[in-house]
Amino acid sequence: AxxxxxxxxxxxxxxxxxxxxxxxxxxxxxxxxxxxxxxxxxxxxxxxxxxxxxxxxxxxxxxxxxxxxxxxxxxxxxxxxxxxxxxxxxxxxxxxxxxxxxxxxxxxxxxxxxxxxxxxxxxxxxxxxxxxxxxxxxxxxxxxxxxxxxxxxxxxxxxxxxxxxxxxxxxxxxxxxxxxxxxxxxxxxxxxxxxxxxxxxxGNGAAMKLVVNMVMGSMMVSFSEGLLLSEKVGLDPNTLVEVISQGAISAPMFSLKGPSMVKAAYPTAFPLKHQQKDLRLALALAESVSQSIPTVAAANELYKVAKSLGLADQDFSAVIEALKAKEQNE
Ligand SMILES: NC(=O)C1=CN([C@@H]2O[C@H](COP(=O)(O)OP(=O)(O)OC[C@H]3O[C@@H](n4cnc5c(N)ncnc54)[C@H](OP(=O)(O)O)[C@@H]3O)[C@@H](O)[C@H]2O)C=CC1
Ligand SMILES: O=CCCC(=O)O
The missing domain is CATH 3.40.50.720 (NAD(P)-binding Rossmann-like Domain)
Incomplete structure (x- = not known):
């Protein structure tokens, strides 16, 4: 069937x-x-x-x-x-x-x-x-x-x-x-x-799940970069969340997690360690069919940094902290 x-x-x-x-x-x-x-x-x-x-x-x-x-x-x-x-x-x-x-x-x-x-x-x-x-x-x-x-x-x-x-x-x-x-x-x-x-x-259910979560994991990194950049150029990141919520890239994830991310709070719904596991598995899936997924590969590196910062059990939105740490080290 x-x-x-x-x-x-x-x-x-x-x-x-x-x-x-x-x-x-x-x-x-x-x-x-x-x-x-x-x-x-x-x-x-x-x-x-x-x-x-x-x-x-x-x-x-x-x-x-x-x-x-x-x-x-x-x-x-x-x-x-x-x-x-x-x-x-x-x-x-x-x-x-x-x-x-x-x-x-x-x-x-x-x-x-x-x-x-x-x-x-x-x-x-x-x-x-x-x-x-x-x-x-x-x-x-x-x-x-x-x-x-x-x-x-x-x-x-x-x-x-x-x-x-x-x-x-x-x-x-x-x-x-x-x-x-x-x-x-x-x-x-x-x-x-x-x-x-x-x-x-x-295998098809597992593959579908990994593809969905690899999109989600990279979306979260991109969103994190946007929040930090908006703040750096003098915008209110809360306003960014509101603007995004009204446009074509609106996603429940941004509206749900954005306000607490702005406050550097990451109450765990989806543990960061599981998101990184899913990116690791998605990269292997892509490799198995010689598909290039460079954005996911870059996102995975950030989740790994976040894990090394002790954020494995926080919500995966805590990946924003890896970007903040990167900035401090540069
Ligand atoms: N949280 C989310 O938003 C979502 C999670 N998922 C997926 O669902 C699965 C579970 O996620 P979630 O409930 O968040 O994870 P948790 O970390 O909250 O729970 C993990 C479960 O696995 C058990 N476990 C871990 N290691 C072992 C082991 N070696 N032997 C026996 N039991 C073990 C834990 O037992 P113990 O209590 O003893 O540690 C616990 O029951 C994961 O695969 C995750 O990727 C899917 C969709 C959404
Ligand atoms: O695997 C976790 C998925 C979390 C979600 O779909 O919001």
């Missing part, structure tokens, strides 16, 4: 419709749709900035959710909401019909899926694994192979959208892999997101 897309308009967030749809006993009451109702147990591995609100939305929608996180204390708020707990990814996968994973990077995604007590050890025919972490295509294929070798199904489904969209259930899923698993979990994706794309073979 060719790429398919389903865009949803008006939301019925947190309403009875979703509660009914996710409840184990009421799948027949589910709304019609590609996935129908989801009546099984749902696992969730990785409860960081993104994973915690995503799992939380599934619980609030009435799903039977079992969680695991490397740092166990991060499970507590989810347990309070009604989640169950298992002590390893393998145990979660074994207890659940479908397991989602939201891990930091390729290394942790592989470790949790394929390592000792990894999810693959709890997989079996009829079960599904949905990796929503941002990784490269090769990593996703490796994880997919490990999962499908057990007879289970695999879907990669990285997300566009940050902390707030995750909290609001407004993420964009970029999925690829097993289409029947995609259809099976469609309702769950719709609890956590506002739209979903099915892009074909495993």
């Amino acid at each position: 060719g790429p398919a897309m389903r865009l949803r308009g008006g939301r019925s967030r947190g309403g009875a419709r979703l509660v009914l749809a996710c409840s184990a006993s009421s799948s027949s009451s589910s709304p019609p749709g590609e996935g129908g109702g989801f009546s099984g147990r749902v696992g969730f591995l990785g409860l960081g900035i993104m994973g915690a609100p995503m799992a939380s939305n599934l619980i609030k929608a009435g799903c039977d959710v079992t969680v695991w996180n490397r740092t166990k204390s991060k499970c507590d708020p989810l347990l309070t909401l009604g989640a169950k707990y298992e002590s390893s990814p393998a145990d979660v996968a074994s207890a659940c019909d479908v397991t989602f994973a939201m891990l930091a990077d390729p290394e942790s995604a592989v470790e949790v899926a394929c390592g000792a007590n990894g999810a693959a050890q709890g997989m079996a025919p009829g079960k599904g694994y949905v990796d929503v972490s941002t990784v490269d295509a090769a990593t996703s294929k490796l994880i997919g192979k490990s999962i499908t070798s057990t007879g289970a199904s695999f879907l990669e489904a990285p997300v566009s959208g940050s902390k707030k969209p995750a909290e609001d259930g407004l993420l964009i899923f970029l999925t690829a892999g097993d289409e029947s698993l995609y259809n099976r979990v469609a309702l769950l994706l719709d609890v956590m997101g506002k739209s979903r794309f099915f892009l074909g073979d495993v």
